Amino acid sequence: MRHQSINLIALLCAINVVVVSPSLTSSDGGLLSEAKGIHDWLVQVRRELHQMPELMYEEVQTGKAIRKHLDKLKIPYKYVGVSKSATPGKEAHKYHTPGRYPVAKTGIVATIGSGQPVVALRADMDALPIVEEVDVPFKSRNPGKMHACGHDGHVTMLLGAAKLLKKHEAELKGTVKLLFQPAEEGGAGGDLMVQEGVWWLWGGVHRVVLTRAQNTQDCWKMWTRHLPCMCGQASQQAVC
Ligand SMILES: [Zn+2]
DSSP: OHHHHHHHHHHHHHHHHHHHOTTOOOSOOHHHHHHHHTHHHHHHHHHHHHTSOOOTTOOHHHHHHHHHHHHHTTOOOOBOSOOTTSOTTTTGGGGOSSBEEEETTTEEEEEEEOSSSEEEEEEEOOOBSOOOOSOOTTOOSSTTOBOOSSHHHHHHHHHHHHHHHHHTGGGOSSEEEEEEEOOOSSSOHHHHHHHTTTTTGGGOOOEEEEOOOOTTSOTTEEEEOSSSOSSOSEEEEOOO
16 A cells, blocks of 8 residues: 555656656656656647636536546546445445546546555646736637646646556556546535545545645655645655
8 A cells, every 4th residue: 555655646746747847857767757758748738728727617628628538548437337326335335336427516536446445646627717818829718717726737647647557557456546626716626526425435545645736846745644635744755
């Protein structure tokens, strides 16, 4: 479990390094060089998402784009074969399904690997009601809306991690859940995912790692906390 988690953190750090600072040449390794290998794809995905900012619980096109990439990667996300009226906790075995779509109105949960333990990687999807003034070829096509908080980058990081994890799926000892969370900007989308039972599906999620780019923090560092929180009191320099 610990070994797998450290690998996941390193993987996200590697993707983060490539997304945020592709010229960075810190300590190299397998994951970092693999992440560098998909740099152009990551840029393409980020720019694609940047052009379609959508507000909380309206992430329809964003979800469609995410599902398009998941389909190409052959990563399942569809909700199959389980009654939504099943009792939380008591019938958790019924939820050993590939994934759920939609969850929390416009969210997506996808799955790589199988069995226990279950580790989740999460990215928020929504944008802000802000006019984008920077004139770039990939600027917002939705007037008055902009990915000003970087959620397009977060989703890209998660898709990048998904791409590399899928490649190494046979080596995983457990399950990785990819949580594409709607409505982080005031809509409590994470809370709604909890209410809909994302955490106890598949027998419980053992650990959740968030994607987060922040310009006040070195991009090769990962903040961690043992509580439900975006970031916290301790930082860890992951090997990547
Ligand atoms: Zn945000």
